[in-house]
Amino acid sequence: MSNELNFEQVQRSMLLRSIYLLVAPIMLLFAALACGTLVTDTASYTCPTAVPQATATILAGTPMPTLPPPPTPYTITPPQDFYVGDAVFVGQSGAPLRLRFRLQNVQSQPAGSRNLVTWRLEIRNLGSATYETIPIALMVITRITTASGEQTGTWQTSEAAMAAAGFTSENYDPLTPGSTRIYRLAAYIPAGSVNQFAYLLDGEGGNRITWVNAANPYCSGDVAD
Numbered sequence: 001m002s003n004e005l006n007f008e009q010v011q012r013s014m015l016l017r018s019i020y021l022l023v024a025p026i027m028l029l030f031a032a033l034a035c036g037t038l039v040t041d042t043a044s045y046t047c048p049t050a051v052p053q054a055t056a057t058i059l060a061g062t063p064m065p066t067l068p069p070p071p072t073p074y075t076i077t078p079p080q081d082f083y084v085g086d087a088v089f090v091g092q093s094g095a096p097l098r099l100r101f102r103l104q105n106v107q108s109q110p111a112g113s114r115n116l117v118t119w120r121l122e123i124r125n126l127g128s129a130t131y132e133t134i135p136i137a138l139m140v141i142t143r144i145t146t147a148s149g150e151q152t153g154t155w156q157t158s159e160a161a162m163a164a165a166g167f168t169s170e171n172y173d174p175l176t177p178g179s180t181r182i183y184r185l186a187a188y189i190p191a192g193s194v195n196q197f198a199y200l201l202d203g204e205g206g207n208r209i210t211w212v213n214a215a216n217p218y219c220s221g222d223v224a225d
Helices: 002-035 159-165
Strands: 043-047 074-076 082-084 088-090 099-111 114-125 139-146 149-156 180-190 193-200 208-215
Touching: 082 099, 099 180, 099 193, 099 208, 114 159, 114 193, 139 180, 149 180, 159 180
Parallel strands: 082 208
Antiparallel strands: 043 074, 043 088, 088 099, 099 114, 114 180, 139 149, 139 193, 193 208
16 A cells, blocks of 8 residues: 555656646746836937027128027936826837837726726837737836825736726737737726826836826927837
8 A cells, every 4th residue: 555655646746747847937938928028228208399490681692690500309318207198219210129108098086095097008119029018017106196295106007907997808919010009007096196107118127117197398299200
């Protein structure tokens, strides 16, 4: 009986080892995909505000006056906050990995003793390389304003918040070159208003995009993709 039991234990041990060898690489793959494509390039937004040149009445025989050049375009780069609606570019023009991000449609509604915040993140792949991302794991709320003042922290998207917002069957397939996708996100915060969002480009937070929840007060419009 003892020999039979030992044989069964050996068989069970070998089976568990075989399952582990099969499952471990898959779990590592899922862990890698959770972070998506690591991005180290710096984000930027440039406002193409048109500044008209000054005009002057020129008398016959008078040399053309030298007009001052238009001002340098207004540009935002981290650690400055971008604004809702800004076209935020990551990667140089012509680079294999070039992306355009745009925060859109931030809304908040009461949900018991807290608030449900919903928003959309548009990502366009302007490069030649596929971009993999799961924004529900990479985008968070990092600052809120409450009746007692401003609070900083990390308020993540959750399954409960997504369900309450009616966001189901979201598409997180790799973003192929030339394609655009809008990701819907939702999170619960304490009663108050959302002030700042962050998106972790490198999956860890060292390279991030941050937005303040307000329209750009300086200018509007986009540079060409």
